[in-house]
Amino acid sequence: MIQSLYIPLLFLVLAIGIFLIGRSRAISICNGQIIELHSKPAFHGSYLMLYALAPALILSLIWLFSSHYLSEIYVVSKLGESFTSIPAAEQTSFLRQARALANDVSFGEPSDLLKQASLLFANFANLTNKIIAITSASLILIGLWFGYKNISLRLRARQFVERSIMVLLISASVVAILTTIGIVFSLIFESYRFFEKVPFLDFLFGLNWSPQSAFEGAGELASTRNSEVFGAIPVFAGTLLITLIAISIAAPIGLMSAIYLSDYASLRIRAFAKPLLEVLAGIPTVVYGFFAALSVAPFLRGAGENVGLVISSESAMAAGFVMGIMIIPFVSSLSDDVINAVPQSLRDGSSALGATKSETIVKVVLPAALPGIVSALMLAISRAIGETMIVVMAAGMAAKLTMNPFEAVTTVTVQIVTLLVGDQEFDSAKTLAVFALGLVLFCVTLTLNIIALSVIKKYREQYD
Amino acid sequence: MSKKAKQENTKIAPQVKIKGRNVDVFYGDKQALFDINLDIERNQVTSLIGPSGCGKSTFLRCLNRMNDTIDICKITGSITLDGQDIYDKEIDVVELRARVGMVFQKPNPFPKSIYENVAYGPRIHGMTSSKEELDKIVLKSLKRAGLFEEVKDRLDESGTSLSGGQQQRLCIARAIATRPEVLLMDEPCSALDPIATAIIEELIDELREKFTIVIVTHSMQQAARVSQKTAFFHLGKLIEEGATDDIFTNPRNQKTQDYITGRIG
Numbered sequence: 001m002i003q004s005l006y007i008p009l010l011f012l013v014l015a016i017g018i019f020l021i022g023r024s025r026a027i028s029i030c031n032g033q034i035i036e037l038h039s040k041p042a043f044h045g046s047y048l049m050l051y052a053l054a055p056a057l058i059l060s061l062i063w064l065f066s067s068h069y070l071s072e073i074y075v076v077s078k079l080g081e082s083f084t085s086i087p088a089a090e091q092t093s094f095l096r097q098a099r100a101l102a103n104d105v106s107f108g109e110p111s112d113l114l115k116q117a118s119l120l121f122a123n124f125a126n127l128t129n130k131i132i133a134i135t136s137a138s139l140i141l142i143g144l145w146f147g148y149k150n151i152s153l154r155l156r157a158r159q160f161v162e163r164s165i166m167v168l169l170i171s172a173s174v175v176a177i178l179t180t181i182g183i184v185f186s187l188i189f190e191s192y193r194f195f196e197k198v199p200f201l202d203f204l205f206g207l208n209w210s211p212q213s214a215f216e217g218a219g220e221l222a223s224t225r226n227s228e229v230f231g232a233i234p235v236f237a238g239t240l241l242i243t244l245i246a247i248s249i250a251a252p253i254g255l256m257s258a259i260y261l262s263d264y265a266s267l268r269i270r271a272f273a274k275p276l277l278e279v280l281a282g283i284p285t286v287v288y289g290f291f292a293a294l295s296v297a298p299f300l301r302g303a304g305e306n307v308g309l310v311i312s313s314e315s316a317m318a319a320g321f322v323m324g325i326m327i328i329p330f331v332s333s334l335s336d337d338v339i340n341a342v343p344q345s346l347r348d349g350s351s352a353l354g355a356t357k358s359e360t361i362v363k364v365v366l367p368a369a370l371p372g373i374v375s376a377l378m379l380a381i382s383r384a385i386g387e388t389m390i391v392v393m394a395a396g397m398a399a400k401l402t403m404n405p406f407e408a409v410t411t412v413t414v415q416i417v418t419l420l421v422g423d424q425e426f427d428s429a430k431t432l433a434v435f436a437l438g439l440v441l442f443c444v445t446l447t448l449n450i451i452a453l454s455v456i457k458k459y460r461e462q463y464d
Numbered sequence: 465m466s467k468k469a470k471q472e473n474t475k476i477a478p479q480v481k482i483k484g485r486n487v488d489v490f491y492g493d494k495q496a497l498f499d500i501n502l503d504i505e506r507n508q509v510t511s512l513i514g515p516s517g518c519g520k521s522t523f524l525r526c527l528n529r530m531n532d533t534i535d536i537c538k539i540t541g542s543i544t545l546d547g548q549d550i551y552d553k554e555i556d557v558v559e560l561r562a563r564v565g566m567v568f569q570k571p572n573p574f575p576k577s578i579y580e581n582v583a584y585g586p587r588i589h590g591m592t593s594s595k596e597e598l599d600k601i602v603l604k605s606l607k608r609a610g611l612f613e614e615v616k617d618r619l620d621e622s623g624t625s626l627s628g629g630q631q632q633r634l635c636i637a638r639a640i641a642t643r644p645e646v647l648l649m650d651e652p653c654s655a656l657d658p659i660a661t662a663i664i665e666e667l668i669d670e671l672r673e674k675f676t677i678v679i680v681t682h683s684m685q686q687a688a689r690v691s692q693k694t695a696f697f698h699l700g701k702l703i704e705e706g707a708t709d710d711i712f713t714n715p716r717n718q719k720t721q722d723y724i725t726g727r728i729g
Contacts, residue, residue, distance in 0.1 A: 349568065
């Protein structure tokens with residue numbers, strides 16, 4: 001463990017040292033006449049540093065990500081017959097235990113085979129670590145030697161550093177993109193495994209959702225018999241209902257406050273009202289959640305009793321209402337921006353024709369800002385669809401197919417949470433259902449975002 | 465400006481349409497206009513000239529109270545339109561602006577169709593009761609602004625798709641569609657090429673028959689070409705006013721002389 005702290009530190013010291021070497025080499029080559037150099041000495045220092053350390057760093061990174069799999073392949077092939085005789089379901093946990101044992105973490109009395117495997121792991125780690133250390137060291141030395149030799153008056157170290165920076169930036173964005181692609185593919189892949197157990201159409205159009213009652217017995221037919229408990233329609237209906245409630249609260253309030261802020265409020269009011277409104281966006285959703293569950297829901301139920309309405313203590317209304325409050329700043333802040341982006345000259349043109357302020361806003365400003373407002377609403381909707389905490393606390397767990405906002409409903413996100421809480425078998429249909437739900441959720445929000453972005457793009461073409 | 469028109473003008477006794485008396489304008493603590501006294505005469509083109517920042521646009525915007533939209537702007541003195549103080553509490557600003565139309569420096573058509581741009585004013589003022597009447601007003605305004613022939617086949621296209629000069633004529637059509645009595649123009653040609661400028665100048669001359677026009681311009685040639693009366697502003701003060709011919713051929717004030725000969729500005 002200590003070792004893993006030392007290595008980055010060593011790298012850092014090495015980097016600074018090599019930088020200084022390169023720098024002083026450059027200075028000595030030009031006899032202190034820095035103007036003679038093509039690049040400033042610091043560039044030569046960075047040049048030498050990159051030359052010496054980059055290959056070793058890349059090698060170490062590759063090793064970091066691949067050693068896990070390579071060691072597993074090594075151990076399995078060494079164990080041979082005795083490993084393949086372990087039941088397939090226990091193989092993964094066997095390897096995990098052996099690896100832990102190799103790091104001196106033991107679970108009771110290990111079997112002989114386990115001991116043997118852990119020894120193999122330890123050996124592999126020992127051996128390969130040495131190889132990597134030696135290779136890295138020699139890469140550093142070779143790089144250092146070549147780099148040092150290359151330093152000259154006309155060396156374009158500055159351009160080299162420039163290109164290296166570009167490579168660094170590219171690799172950063174590649175990491176971000178690859179992660180996204182990885183998540184999408186794992187969603188698709190795991191969903192596919194789910195759809196092998198539960199027919200796609202049963203999932204998408206089924207009316208009954210109670211995955212907790214799905215159990216996989218010993219029989220081959222168990223999972224197919226239970227597939228009809230994975231009908232996702234009630235879950236999507238719940239999401240739709242709550243989102244509709246949320247947006248019908250957030251859209252008018254958000255839009256009207258945006259109009260007030262951009263066109264009516266004086267600069268002083270705007271200066272404190274806008275940040276205040278944006279504070280709403282900074283409140284953690286879990287706070288909204290218990291606000292919904294502990295304040296709004298009981299209030300609604302009490303109010304319902306007074307007028308003779310039966311409102312359950314967990315209701316779509318309470319969750320949707322609070323979620324609506326939560327997304328107000330999304331609507332108002334984005335709409336405020338697009339309304340402000342409508343040129344003042346259009347407002348002047350309208351009022352010079354004798355239009356009042358509200359006529360100007362309704363007839364000129366809002367139509368011009370409409371694409372931006374639509375995309376603000378889209379983003380707010382996709383935020384509402386993906387929101388979890390509020391609905392977990394306030395909307396309920398039971399998947400009921402209803403459009404009555406005063407009943408308890410459940411949403412996609414709530415179901416994902418419930419399915420993953422507690423002990424899970426990783427390949428049961430129940431757990432895999434999470435991926436299918438996630439995939440659908442992802443598709444919906446992605447579509448909304450794409451629509452929003454393309455609308456924004458169209459809008460930009462009009463004004464810039 | 466044709467010679468004939470000028471001669472006609474001298475025959476008719478000029479009537480004062482707008483009368484500005486002791487007008488001071490402040491932006492916060494800064495005074496932008498000092499004690500302006502200026503008469504705008506009916507059915508004439510009055511041009512306001514002067515170097516940048518001299519207050520000519522500020523004065524123009526006082527005439528339809530466009531300065532009201534600026535919070536820190538304060539105006540004292542009196543400006544009367546047909547003898548009625550336009551800063552009186554009884555005055556409805558919305559109605560005033562319908563009577564005193566304005567065309568801006570940069571063409572600012574609404575992102576609506578050409579037809580809707582022109583129909584905007586008549587619609588909000590409820591000037592028409594039927595579609596036919598509205599059509600008539602739109603066509604008449606477009607014709608009067610000299611744009612109709614160019615756009616008659618594409619009235620439903622966006623006003624922003626027109627060229628700069630066409631857009632400015634659309635804005636003029638939009639302004640005259642509400643049948644104003646006065647038309648204020650704030651450097652209407654400064655964003656246009658010479659050909660478009662020539663077309664607009666000719667238009668201004670024609671519009672004089674129906675409207676009283678006040679035009680702010682940077683170009684002294686333009687002032688000389690289109691206006692009958694010129695007022696020269698400098699550093700927030702009205703230095704000299706009078707018949708355009710006099711101002712340009714025989715200025716009384718040294719500053720005016722310097723400006724029109726290009727020594728200040």
